[in-house]
Amino acid sequence: MSDYEALTQQIREQARQLLSEGRVDCVIGYEVGPRGVTRPAFIYDAADVDRLVWNASCVHNLVTYLHDKKKPQRRGEEPPRVAVVVKPCDSRTINVLLAERQIARERIFAIGMACEGTVGADGEPLARCTRCGDRVPVVYDVLLGEPPNVSPPQDDYPDLARIEAMPPAERLAFWLGEFDRCIRCYACRQVCPGCYCTTCMFERDDGLWVDIGIEVSGKHIFHLGRALHLAGRCVECDECERVCPMGLPLSLLNRRLVREVDATFHYHAGREETLAPILFEFGGSK
Amino acid sequence: MKFTTRDQLKAWLDGLAAEMDLVAPRGVDGHVFYRPVASGDEVLFDYERPELSAKAFVFPDTEVFLRVEQRGKDVTVEEVRTERKQVIFGVRPCDAHGLAVIDALFLNQEPADAQYQHHRERTVLVGLACPRMWEGCFCTSMGGAPDDATHLDVLLREVEGGYAVEAVSEKGKALVKGLKTKQKAGDPPAPQTNADAVPVVDTATWRTLFNDKLWQRHGERCLSCRICTYVCPTCRCFDVVDRVVDTQPGLTRIERIRVWDACTSTNYRRAAGGHNSRPTKPGRIRNRFYCKFCYYPEDFGPLGCVGCGRCVVSCPVDIDITEIMRDVAAKGGQE
Ligand code: SF4
Ligand code: SF4
Ligand code: SF4
Numbered sequence: 001m002s003d004y005e006a007l008t009q010q011i012r013e014q015a016r017q018l019l020s021e022g023r024v025d026c027v028i029g030y031e032v033g034p035r036g037v038t039r040p041a042f043i044y045d046a047a048d049v050d051r052l053v054w055n056a057s058c059v060h061n062l063v064t065y066l067h068d069k070k071k072p073q074r075r076g077e078e079p080p081r082v083a084v085v086v087k088p089c090d091s092r093t094i095n096v097l098l099a100e101r102q103i104a105r106e107r108i109f110a111i112g113m114a115c116e117g118t119v120g121a122d123g124e125p126l127a128r129c130t131r132c133g134d135r136v137p138v139v140y141d142v143l144l145g146e147p148p149n150v151s152p153p154q155d156d157y158p159d160l161a162r163i164e165a166m167p168p169a170e171r172l173a174f175w176l177g178e179f180d181r182c183i184r185c186y187a188c189r190q191v192c193p194g195c196y197c198t199t200c201m202f203e204r205d206d207g208l209w210v211d212i213g214i215e216v217s218g219k220h221i222f223h224l225g226r227a228l229h230l231a232g233r234c235v236e237c238d239e240c241e242r243v244c245p246m247g248l249p250l251s252l253l254n255r256r257l258v259r260e261v262d263a264t265f266h267y268h269a270g271r272e273e274t275l276a277p278i279l280f281e282f283g284g285s286k
Numbered sequence: 287m288k289f290t291t292r293d294q295l296k297a298w299l300d301g302l303a304a305e306m307d308l309v310a311p312r313g314v315d316g317h318v319f320y321r322p323v324a325s326g327d328e329v330l331f332d333y334e335r336p337e338l339s340a341k342a343f344v345f346p347d348t349e350v351f352l353r354v355e356q357r358g359k360d361v362t363v364e365e366v367r368t369e370r371k372q373v374i375f376g377v378r379p380c381d382a383h384g385l386a387v388i389d390a391l392f393l394n395q396e397p398a399d400a401q402y403q404h405h406r407e408r409t410v411l412v413g414l415a416c417p418r419m420w421e422g423c424f425c426t427s428m429g430g431a432p433d434d435a436t437h438l439d440v441l442l443r444e445v446e447g448g449y450a451v452e453a454v455s456e457k458g459k460a461l462v463k464g465l466k467t468k469q470k471a472g473d474p475p476a477p478q479t480n481a482d483a484v485p486v487v488d489t490a491t492w493r494t495l496f497n498d499k500l501w502q503r504h505g506e507r508c509l510s511c512r513i514c515t516y517v518c519p520t521c522r523c524f525d526v527v528d529r530v531v532d533t534q535p536g537l538t539r540i541e542r543i544r545v546w547d548a549c550t551s552t553n554y555r556r557a558a559g560g561h562n563s564r565p566t567k568p569g570r571i572r573n574r575f576y577c578k579f580c581y582y583p584e585d586f587g588p589l590g591c592v593g594c595g596r597c598v599v600s601c602p603v604d605i606d607i608t609e610i611m612r613d614v615a616a617k618g619g620q621e
Contacts, residue, residue, distance in 0.1 A: 033604045033606060033609060034606070034609050034612075035598075035604065035606060035609070037604040037606075038604075039507060039603050039604035040507040040603055041507070042503075042506045042507065060602075060603065064509075065506075065507075068506075068567070177315070178315075181314065181315065181317070183338070183347070183512075183513075183516050184512075185511050185512040185513045185516050185548075186511050186512055186551070187509060187511035187512070187513050187602060190509040190510050190511045191509050191511070191602065199553075203553065205553075205556075207527060207529060211527060211529045211543075212525060212527055212543075212545045213348040213529075213543055213545055214347040214348045214545060214546065215348055242602070243509070243511070243602035245337070245513050245517070245600050245602075246317065246337075247315070247316065247317065
């Protein structure tokens with residue numbers, strides 16, 4: 001079992017050093033709010049590092065917040081340098097954003113956490129964690145914790161198989177039923193580190209592709225379109241599914257394409273820092 | 287008290303469903319929502335707080351309100367409107383309170399919002415008191431209560447073996463005429479209420495804190511999604527667009543729709559030409575809370591929050607309105 005108390009102290013110490021030595025302007029980590037809920041925290045001052053924690057509920061992928069740090073805080077300045085606490089799944093998104101030239105490696109300090117998996121509000125391991133074989137981030141500047149010795153599970157997509165076994169009409173009905181519940185709150189898109197277009201094509205003012213109506217037809221297009229836009233880019237952090245207030249099984253859509261990209265191109269988004277985006281490579285050698 | 291049983295209620299609801307639109311709490315794929323129901327049997331009687339408020343039935347998330355048809359030089363414009371009556375059964379008191387908050391703008395300001403007014407007039411609210419307060423609830427701090435009848439037409443309270451029936455308004459009295467009840471001795475039990483009050487401070491104090499660091503601290507982790515505003519029984523921003531639904535030679539059909547909008551979304555304040563006057567997350571979060579506790583009460587009367595707790599439990603990054611209210615009270619020296 002992870003020693004959360006010891007790791008919390010190590011994160012605080014790391015953050016204190018980085019901030020007091022002026023190596024970063026901000027540390028993005030986790031804190032626990034008054035209701036006892038673990039949530040993202042932004043620390044700018046070494047005096048505040050004791051807000052930071054590490055526990056099994058550090059579920060959020062904090063890399064998504066790096067998009068808010070791409071621009072200088074004030075005109076004429078350099079963009080801020082940011083330290084970010086990452087789990088293995090989160091770290092893959094750093095690689096995706098590097099490959100897509102969204103962030104500069106030298107402005108990011110990745111505090112990598114050896115990970116035993118996280119749990120949801122119900123205390124049960126998240127589905128993504130039961131599938132995940134990574135225990136160490138794929139990119140980090142410092143690694144905290146001892147990588148636990150567990151053998152990686154094989155994701156043979158049993159949940160996908162259940163959907164794919166349905167006759168087409170039944171499968172369509174299944175998805176339309178799910179999309180019907182969607183309230184088009186866009187939390188799935190907003191939380192996704194890969195969804196960073198300044199104007200989402202599904203939210204254009206001119207309604208070119210889909211209008212603003214919160215209706216099944218538009219939601220259907222939005223979800224299939226979003227999944228396709230993440231093909232070869234989704235790292236399976238499953239944040240979209242986790243934040244969805246309506247419990248849509250969005251991971252099924254994304255992992256359907258993860259499997260496809262793997263089978264066709266032997267490509268896993270974010271595995272390595274040097275991977276170019278799949279759409280630039282189309283069937284590269286990996 | 288007037289007493290009725292669940293079976294009698296169901297029989298009454300069956301009759302209502304045959305005559306009008308009936309909306310009630312219903313289980314949907316493991317969630318609980320207010321949804322249209324066709325009979326009393328579909329209605330959920332034991333539930334906590336439906337995940338979405340009841341506002342969608344008087345202020346739909348998407349509503350076609352004009353149909354325009356152009357044939358050559360002839361243009362016809364038709365207002366879209368249902369004449370059916372509607373009963374929302376099992377409304378929680380906070381949701382009825384939320385509608386009263388929306389009324390302050392959509393009904394009580396000139397001119398009234400015609401669509402909203404029409405839905406409000408065709409709707410009767412039959413409430414079911416909460417036996418206790420649920421996770422995140424703080425209605426008692428916002429002038430409400432789990433068994434508050436004020437904004438309802440009928441209030442039901444669960445008692446031994448059935449429900450106590452209280453017809454609150456004239457509409458409510460007329461509606462319950464068809465419900466079998468009998469007189470019974472005793473009073474319904476008082477609901478359990480949480481002890482912790484959340485401080486509500488005056489708008490002048492809010493105005494002193496506009497530039498406080500608090501907004502940065504709470505706002506920075508916001509995702510700019512729309513969950514908090516869409517689950518909220520009082521958030522009422524909307525957008526209106528026209529969409530072409532059919533084009534053929536010599537014929538064009540257009541619908542004008544009104545759709546919920548959210549001040550938390552990035553493009554809410556984007557104007558023609560692309561300028562966005564509220565470009566940051568802290569600025570948008572600040573607006574959401576100033577709307578509720580400063581602008582809305584100053585402009586229209588009621589506070590913009592009824593303490594239903596939905597945004598508290600559904601925000602994926604724990605932006606907690608009660609924490610913000612406490613911080614504001616502490617900073618404003620009113621705690
Ligand atoms: S988070 Fe869920 S409800 Fe919100 S837009 Fe995405 S799928 Fe729909
Ligand atoms: S602001 Fe939050 S607690 Fe208040 S009424 Fe709206 S959803 Fe409920
Ligand atoms: S406060 Fe929470 S629910 Fe509201 S927009 Fe921000 S992340 Fe979404």
